[in-house]
Amino acid sequence: MMRSLFSGVSGLKNHQTRMDVIGNNISNVNTTGFKSSRVNFEDSLSQTLTAASQASGTTGGTNPKQIGLGMKISAIDVNFKDGSVQSTGINTDLCLSGNALFVVKQGNQTFYTRNGAFNFDAEGNLVNAEGLYVQGYMNASATEHNSINTNGATSSIQIRAGKTMPSSSTQIANYINNLNASAATIKSVTATDSNGQAVTPPDPCTVDGTNIAAAVLTMSDGTTQTVTTGTYKIGNSIPLSTTVKVYDSLGSAHVVPITVEKTAANEWMAKLAKGTITEEDGSLTTLTMADATIKFKDSGAYESGSAVLNLTYSQGNGAAPQKVNITFDKLTQYANSSTINAEADGYASGTLDTVTIDESGTVVGTYTNGVLRKEAQIAVAQFTNAPGLTKKGNSLYVESNNSGTPNIGTAASFGATITASALEMSNVDVAEEFSNMIITQRGFQSNSKIITVSDEMLENLINMKR
Known part of the structure; x- marks a missing residue:
């Protein structure tokens, strides 16, 4: 008789624990990153009244006679499945x-x-x-911005x-994109001086606004073009104007003009457009660079060609002399528009402006000089x-x-x-928790009924003596 009371008490106690866990899950339904828990039950010890017996020649085997002594909690597990993603904008x-x-x-x-x-x-x-x-x-x-150990x-x-970022001088410039393999070349040049009189131009012809004020270029595709500045050579294409932005040792920027023109089939030439630059502060930058021949394969892929640009700054600038390696190995030559462009390293000094965190968990700083670190x-x-x-x-x-x-x-x-x-939102499933709450409530009620009935049976037993 007393065993049922103790079994009922164990059921009440452990169902109450399960309700505590359910209550904690529901209370954390909106807790960021919360992981729900569950309670697992198992039976407790069993009292053996009769052990199992083996079959004999005259009788079969018998099963053990055991009375359970209630239940207990086997585990309170944490469910680590992912919760839903909630956008915050922060x-x-x-x-x-x-x-x-x-x-x-x-x-x-x-x-x-x-x-x-x-x-x-x-x-x-x-x-x-x-x-x-x-x-x-x-x-x-201090210098590596794109990777972290x-x-x-x-x-x-x-x-x-x-936080500040020191400046970095330019070390290399890479020319990228395409040069037009079908670029028209100059077939003939006619020129006029500053008085409008026709003159015989040299080859190459430099249009300087004085000796030769203007020139008319007749191209291999039959078109003509009037130009008032620049240098042009018969057999070559019209030079493409490009610039390379070079940062010196103090972080000042200098825009270097370089022209690129076709000189033969699968062959181009890159050269300086001028030898000095007058900066905004009045200082002079002296430029030297040997003309560079860029060759392409019949497939349009790059074959050879590079250049070294040297910059010397006047005393007023204070920056150290500088050498910049110029490469063309990322260029192609296909029969399409010329989209050549120069990308150079180096940058001015900057101050941290904003900080963001990307999808990989990398904290990225944006500086006032435009550099992302x-x-x-x-x-x-x-x-x-x-x-x-x-x-x-x-x-x-x-x-x-x-x-x-x-x-x-x-x-x-x-x-x-x-x-x-x-x-991450909580992974608590409210519908499941409510269902578990009802099941737990019924289990608690059932165990309380066991105690009530056992008490009545004990009372009847006592009353037998009266």
């Missing part, structure tokens, strides 16, 4: 999907979280709502407002058994004996994804 909010957690620190203690509601504090530290430091990989290089130890991410890479941790982590409150977890040790890296290295300007 660029420091991050939604993490997949088997990974953000890493945050308080002193020497490390915590893990799925709540990616981060922001920068007054010192430029990336922190969560409790002020714990978000961990990642900082870009320690993620093989070392993590550290707190700190990006101070007003990868400032840091947010780190994530992966556990073999993430549900084995211990909850510490404030949406934080710590490592446990059964979680495994954390593997720290980037989201991409673990197959996880980060959605910027968004947060």
Whole structure:
């Protein structure tokens, strides 16, 4: 008789625990990055009245006679499936999907979280709502802007407002895109002087506005073109005007004019348009560059050709003499429009303007000089058994004996994804929780009825003596 009472009590107690878990799930239905839990039951000990017997020659075997002694909780599991992505529009909010957690620190203690509601504090530290430091990989290089070493130890991410970037002088310029293989060439040149009188032009003919004020070019395609400036050679195409922006050692920009013209089949020439530049401050920049022959294969692919541009600055500028290597290996020559353009490295000094976090978890700084710099890479941790982590409150977890040790890296290295300007919603399924609530309530009521009926039976037994 007493066994049923104890079984009923165990049912009441453990169904109450299950209701506590359900209540906690529902209360966190809107908690960022919250992972719901579930309660699993199992039967408790059983009292054996008669053990099982083996079959004999005259009788068959019999099953054991056992009376259960109630139930108990076998586990309270954490469901680590991803929650839905909720867009927030705040660029420091991050939604993490997949088997990974953000890493945050308080002193020497490390915590893990799925709540990616981060922001920068007054010192430029990336922190969560409790002020714990978000961990990642900082870009320690003064010159490398496009990559971050993620093989070392993590550290707190700190990006101070007003951070400056030193200037970088130009070292190389690359010409890209296409030169028109069908470009028309000059067949003949007629010229007039400043008085409008016809003159016999030299070859090449330089139109300077005085000795030769204008020239009419007759092209191989039958068209004519009147020009009032520039140098033109019979058999060559009309020069294409390009510029290379060169930054000196002090970060000042200098625009160098270079022309490119076709000289033969599959062959072009690049040369300086002038030897000196008068800068806005009145200083002079002296330019030297040997004419460069650019050759292409019959397929239109680049074959050979390069140049070295030397710049010498007048004393008023103060910058050091400079050499810029010019390459043409990214050019093609197809029968299409000429779209040649020069891309050069180097930049002026700048101040950090804005900070954003992209889809890979990279913190990108935009500077006033137009340069984008990868400032840091947010780190994530992966556990073999993430549900084995211990909850510490404030949406934080710590490592446990059964979680495994954390593997720290980037989201991409673990197959996880980060959605910027968004947060992960709770993965609580309210409909499922309500269904579980009803089932738990009925289980609790049933166990309470066991206690009530057992009490009545005991009362009847006592009344037999009266």
